Amino acid sequence: MSLPLGAFELTVERQQIPSRLVRMAAPTASVAFGLLVGAVIIWASGQDPILAYTEMAKKGFGGRLALTGTLVLATPLILTGLAAVVAFRMKIWNIGAEGQLILGAVASSGLGLWLGDNGIGGPVGIVLMLGAGALAGALWAALAALPRAYLNTDEVISTLMLNFVALGIMNYLIFSSFSHWRDPGRATFPVGRFVDDSMFLHRFTGRLHIGLFIALAAAGALWWALRSTRWGFEVRVTGDSPRAALYSGMRVDRKILSVLMVSGAFAGLGGGIEVGGVLGNLDPRALSLGVGFAGIVVAALARLSPIGVIPVAILVASFTNAKPGLQVLGIPSEIVTLLEGILFLCIVGGEWFLRNALRLHRRVGPVEAAAS
């Protein structure tokens, strides 16, 4: 591909390793471009883009309350981001983190309630509760992983479909049945029963709870596992070349199973943490947030780095946190979702500059071209 410009021409060349400058500049320029597009839309709708942006930054990060709110929202996003990272590293496209998170919330609230009914609580109860969440997420992922590993069933569609099945299960438990999860005292306006107070995760300041640090530890653990363990090595090799992995004797089918289940466990843990740290019950209104899909974009923007997921998730969460504040100012809060989408599209598109280089050459004449 080339574009003639007078005596020069602009050519596109593939590059394997982008320079450090480009690695920094490409996402920055993409964000700037996305913000510009967003500003035009806000301006066209009769609002002040500068005001909207400063308010978004203030509501996301300005002050202790805003910051802790953002970090609380970032916690499940980090975990669904990690769920995407581990699967995508092996080119297994788990887009079912949403459903795995929901099943995690179902299992941990279910076990939490049962433990409370039987007089068990405190740290033991919390550990069991979060463990149940992770396990349920892993098992829900296994529903897609088993056919993928042994029948080669496309996991993109099966994991996607399982999201909506999980949503149906959760809604059924709260809205359409008198289940173990539902508060029997509230017949007209169904809500979930709350777990015992001793099962709530420890809170530091404001709404900030220990779940954030569990998510950070999970990111560290995944980083270490991918980098320094045999399992991580095999995941990376299988992702880069499944054939090479097969010929070197790796059990690719088992790897698919384990990777998808680990992925589901991260998301399920996120569901458990939401129950223990934020909600206290199974709340379908709060749990259909789209953090599963957002986690995939977060993972992509973090270029599948477990540590990189953390800052990206916090940034995205700050957007969500700014929503109610904007509405008060008369700016439709949905602008945040729109802006989020535009930024995602721009940054994803900006990745092109990491794989390709634009070079300006003096144009080569036909004779020289033939000679060279």
Add this chain to the structure above:
Amino acid sequence: MNDSVLLLSLASAIVIGTPILLAGLGEMMTEHSGVMNLGVEGMMLGGGVVGFWMSSQHSSVALSLAVGAGVGALFALIHAYLAVTLRVNQIVSGLALVITGTGFAGFVGSSNDSALIYARPQSFLEPVFGESMQDLPLVGPLVFGHDWVVYMSWGLVAAAAFWLFRTRAGLAVRSVGEDPASADTVGISVGLTRYVYTMIGGAGAGMGGTYLMTQIFATYQHGITAGLGWIAFALVTFAGWRPWRALVAAYVFGALRNLGFTLQILGASVPSDVLNALPFVLTIVALIIISARPAAARKYSAPSALAVPYSRETR
């Protein structure tokens, strides 16, 4: 059993199945060219909200449907640029498009100037055939009781089936989806084909969204599609990438949406949450059955190059 209840619910399955069919058929065209666009839900909302706005301004339903289709195609153009030209991961791009379309619809729908929430479409479509034909037993409500969009969707199914599997142009599209390198060798433009068919998919979604908002619900609300876009996406797989099967599947999925009400009238109670999840369960089951049987897998599986970016240099 009450016959008229059953008949009415089948007829309304066709109505609610129509936006699913329009969007699903579009996505099927897109996927036959080797592009997977997960953004159906976003394109339905984004195209539909503009189509709905048009319907509140102008009495022509055809015009609103065309505007909705056009805006849907523009949303799809973003995906085409990212997926085909920039070759980014199509899953990521598609999901980002869902978020963008949802945000766009919410933003347009809730801006103070337009207040679409309070707006109503200016006109509604009447059934095409006269009273005497609608009163015919059985076929009356099922076949002759619909507006022209339903008949157009049947025509589109026939056209898509003919185009994809009986014409040279359709063969070209499928070859781009199955083996873009070979298609490129014989002179078919892989990029252009994928752009065009991705935009056709967006047009289907935008038109489906407009039909849903203007003719079925006659109102705009935040998140009004309520997962119908995802059902349309599932439809493509459930139908094994075949248009005629999509027609049947769309009405099966539509019937499941209505079944809760029907059963309630008949005295049985199956929670709507369970029924709403059924299309997705059925799709997973169909997918597993097909992949377990090699003969079926060859016939009804996804195009080989689905979601795989193509570049001439690395083929």
